[in-house]
Amino acid sequence: MLEKHGRQHGPKSKNLKVPDNITNSISKKLEEGIASIIDLSPAKAKPAMNKLVDEVQSWDLTHFLLGLMVYLNDPARKIELYKKFHSPPAPPMTKSEQVVLYIVRGMRTKIPNIVELILTFIEFSLFPLNRTPDFDIIESLSHIYALICRYFGLKTRLRHFMLDAMYCLQFKVVPLIKQCLDAWMHILPLAHMGSAKSPLVTCLVYLLHFYKCEDKFNRVKEIRCILSQKYFYKFSDWNEPRILEMFKT
Numbered sequence: 001m002l003e004k005h006g007r008q009h010g011p012k013s014k015n016l017k018v019p020d021n022i023t024n025s026i027s028k029k030l031e032e033g034i035a036s037i038i039d040l041s042p043a044k045a046k047p048a049m050n051k052l053v054d055e056v057q058s059w060d061l062t063h064f065l066l067g068l069m070v071y072l073n074d075p076a077r078k079i080e081l082y083k084k085f086h087s088p089p090a091p092p093m094t095k096s097e098q099v100v101l102y103i104v105r106g107m108r109t110k111i112p113n114i115v116e117l118i119l120t121f122i123e124f125s126l127f128p129l130n131r132t133p134d135f136d137i138i139e140s141l142s143h144i145y146a147l148i149c150r151y152f153g154l155k156t157r158l159r160h161f162m163l164d165a166m167y168c169l170q171f172k173v174v175p176l177i178k179q180c181l182d183a184w185m186h187i188l189p190l191a192h193m194g195s196a197k198s199p200l201v202t203c204l205v206y207l208l209h210f211y212k213c214e215d216k217f218n219r220v221k222e223i224r225c226i227l228s229q230k231y232f233y234k235f236s237d238w239n240e241p242r243i244l245e246m247f248k249t
Contacts (some may be wrong), residue, residue: 018062018063018066022063022066023070024070025067026066026067026070027067027068027070027074029055030067031071031074033055034096034100036048037049037052037099038096038098038099049102049103050106052103053103056106056107057111061111065118066121068100068118069125072125072141073133073137073140073141075136077094077140078136078137080095080096080140081094081139081143091147091182092183093147100144101147101148104118104148104151105151115152118148119145119148119149119154119157122144123145123161125141126142126165126169126176127164127165127168127169132169135172135175138169138172138175139175139176142165142175142176142180145158146179146182146183146187150183150184150187158180158187159187159201159204161180162177162180162187162204163203163207165177166207166211170213171220173213174220174222174223177208177223178226188201188204188205188231189201189231190231190232191232191233192232196233208227209224209227209233209238211223
């Protein structure tokens with residue numbers, strides 16, 4: 001999955017040699033533009049967002065993507081997660097995330113693969129070689145990643161993302177999983193639903209429940225509680241031979 005959606009088709013290193021002052025400038029423009037919009041009334045916000053989309057599309061694409069990553073990696077994004085608003089049927093999100101989604105949607109008219117590019121850049125930020133990001137960055141990046149996947153109907157992509165995270169992040173995967181489920185609860189079906197028996201979902205649920213890593217705080221039990229209490233999965237008769245037999249039938 002990493003090879004399919006992440007590292008193999010990720011940003012090429014030759015395109016990433018952009019001076020910090022350029023990416024920081026892009027990040028600052030996004031920060032200021034988004035901050036000015038979220039304080040506006042709905043009637044004024046939409047024209048302002050359209051104007052920001054037009055401005056963003058005039059930038060060099062690589063500069064925008066790298067600047068966006070600087071913006072999304074800012075610790076302020078984690079603080080904003082405490083102020084999420086919920087307007088069903090939309091998922092809980094921050095006001096700045098709402099503007100980011102609008103920008104992405106607007107950019108698709110001229111750059112059809114912009115969603116793929118942004119998701120790939122986020123994957124590279126979350127799954128770097130030989131280190132793992134801080135918890136705050138993991139939470140904020142995974143939440144916007146899940147929101148983008150939900151907004152554009154990329155359910156399988158998000159499930160693959162969660163599997164990759166279990167491989168790459170070890171115990172730090174717990175907040176990522178929780179943010180993904182917060183943004184798109186139905187990324188996992190309830191236990192009684194027919195789709196819960198699909199191979200991908202079965203693997204994902206099995207691995208989440210039996211996930212093992214070095215974590216003195218035993219954070220993984222939070223995921224087990226969510227699976228049993230919120231999704232009603234029962235694991236008393238789950239074991240590796242049964243899972244393998246299920247895939248044979």
